[in-house]
């Protein structure tokens with residue numbers, strides 16, 4: 018290990034976690050967990066301590082995201098991938114239209130394609146690094162897209178498809194909810210998992226659901242056979258009681274609740290989004306003025322404020338990531354299937370904006386000394 022490049026401590030960020038998910042957990046969240054550990058951990062999830070956590074998350078998320086009247090925060094087990102499976106049973110009636118600009122959008126489209134009771138999906142697919150806005154299509158009952166495509170660092174606006182009527186808007190906000198401004202009236206199911214913006218562990222999903230989405234779930238779950246763990250009506254019924262169908266990941270609930278409280282105490286969504294915007298402005302400005310880097314996403318309007326993808330030229334990004342990792346600065350590797358000479362930087366609200374500036378100084382140091 019004698020030839021391992023050592024980055025001077027004076028350049029290093031205060032915290033070296035820049036993953037796009039799971040992402041940095043603030044030490045204060047762990048302290049909050051420890052402080053309440055004996056009441057929420059190792060105790061019944063059907064009793065007040067854990068039910069209060071679920072209640073705090075449901076009301077806190079509704080406040081943070083500005084849920085309109087009639088919208089409900091629903092919680093379920095299994096993360097976003099499980100939500101896709103559940104949605105194929107009780108939110109997609111017959112045919113969905115999907116915008117695909119990366120891995121995550123593609124995965125939900127595949128779930129729909131493989132469901133034997135659904136018609137073939139309509140898929141609008143574009144090159145990684147770009148975004149696509151869905152158009153109305155005949156016979157479609159749900160439009161599905163990803164607000165922040167975590168594999169490429171592309172954001173797509175959340176707006177009802179122009180000219181649509183009763184169709185549902187299903188928005189994967191896994192890596193955007195809580196860090197990007199949102200008008201929830203533009204979505205019917207705005208769903209996410211807590212291991213990205215909410216700096217928690219995985220294993221759960223949350224969704225802000227409109228009255229139209231809740232009605233669709235009630236209708237379809239009465240018509241179709243649905244495994245109980247994937248039945249959204251079961252999730253809705255339990256959420257209304259501040260519970261989950263079976264035992265939840267309580268640590269995940271507690272860490273997420275601490276993060277939502279931190280955001281609300283400091284000014285809510287605009288404050289949280291402002292932190293990510295400050296971090297990403299630093300990153301993209303650095304990438305534009307640095308000779309060997311450029312932002313992967315060409316259109317500045319599509320550049321993610323939470324997941325920055327930076328192309329390298331003439332410098333081996335994988336070697337940079339490896340050296341950073343050896344120095345305690347981790348998870349800057351690009352999305353594995355994208356296959357580019359690139360770094361990907363998670364800049365969720367938990368990340369200190371000054372730490373992103375420090376990260377760019379560390380990258381420059383490594384690039385110079387490799």
Ligand SMILES: *Cc1c(COP(=O)(O)O)cnc(C)c1O
Nearest residue numbers: 038096097098121167191192210
């Ligand atoms: C991480 C991520 C997922 C997958 O979430 P899981 O909880 O691991 O299933 C889905 N969509 C997006 C946009 C993501 O960033």
